[in-house]
Amino acid sequence: MNRTLVRLTLLAQLWLCSPLQSADDGLDSFERTIRPLLSRHCWSCHSLQTGKAEGGLRLDDRQSWLQGGDSGPAVVPGNIHDSLLLKAVRKSDPHLQMPPNGSLAAEQLTAIEHWISAGAPAPDGRLSGPQDNPADPVAGRSHWAWQTLTAPAIPQVTRHDWPRSPIDAFVLAELEARGLQPAEDAAPEIVLRRIAYQLTGLPPAPELVQRLRTGQLQTILPSIVDELLASREAAEHWARHWLDLARYADSNGLDENFLFREAWRYRNWVIDAFHENLPFDRFLLQQIAGDLLPWQTIEQRDRQRIAAGFLVVGPKVLLGVDPERQKMDIADEQLDTVCRAVLGQT
Secondary structure (H helix, E strand, O other), X not given: OHHHHHHHHHHHHHHHHHHHHHHHHHHHHHHHHHHHHHHHHOOOOEEOOOOEEHHHOOOOEHHHHHHOXXXXXXXXXXXXXXXXXXXXXXXXXXXXOXXXXXXXXXXXXXXXXXXXXXXXXXXOOEOOOOOOOOOOOOHHHHOHHHXXXXXXXXXXXXXXXXXXXXXXHHHHHHHHHOOOOOOOOOOHHHHHHHHHHHHHOOOOXXXXXXXXXXXXXXXHHHHHHHHHHOOHHHHHHHHHHHHHHOOXXXXXXOOOOOEOOOHHHHHHHHXXXXXXXXXXXXXXXXXXHOOOOOOOOHHHHHHHHHHHHHHOOOOOOOOOOOHHHHHHHHHHHHHHHHHHHHHOOO
């Protein structure tokens, strides 16, 4: 009797727990794959947030896609054949195709199919997108910055002789779509001036202008560009952009504004790195961990330690009564800077 009771209890627990666990897995899968997909490809035309419900269909809450739009239910849980959403994204029906621009990848179609086959689990209520809650990490996955890089198809243009690179084709396609024509090529002196300002932040030297006048633009310009890129002025100009990201200054700012007497060494290291064309991976590694890297000579050791000034410069609270909090505040500021400079995070 006791054994029978135990068996029945275990069976009851298994029967009760299995669906709950399966539901949790289904919701997790929805959050990881389906919601970002809907947010990116569907909600611009089918959500309360945008005020659009094309075809009478909304896809930003479970009840709406179960009810469907003018053509019927968008999602029939467990039935991939009657789910119009899957038919639309597969584009198997010429009168029912989503999204209007482009097509979903094969793995995305498979994910939707598996989701519907599993019963189309989703939270109740209206789903939020990145615009509703920017801090939502799930909705944020649909942001363009987190999508896999793909090579878009090069658009067809009328003037096949104008594009000199694939980028030119995109520019020309947009111009032609607006009924516009590209401007004529600039004069050689203007081209040189633009390049000089772009690479060095300075006007071209008179001798460069003279060299340009004595030769053909297409033959002499590449060598001039190489010279400008190799110049100290170009290194200073472009190092400035990185120094802005590194929050470089000669003092720590804030109320006390302590002077960093040796900060210039880090500034010069960055300029030298650009001038010497230091590989980007080493450029980052030496700044983040230069004081921990192995070294062969004292000079190498010192230069790597100077590079780690990236973590030292910037606004830091250097006065306080709580040393542990001060340490954590400095670490937080360093992590924030690394993420902003390297990952583009804010």
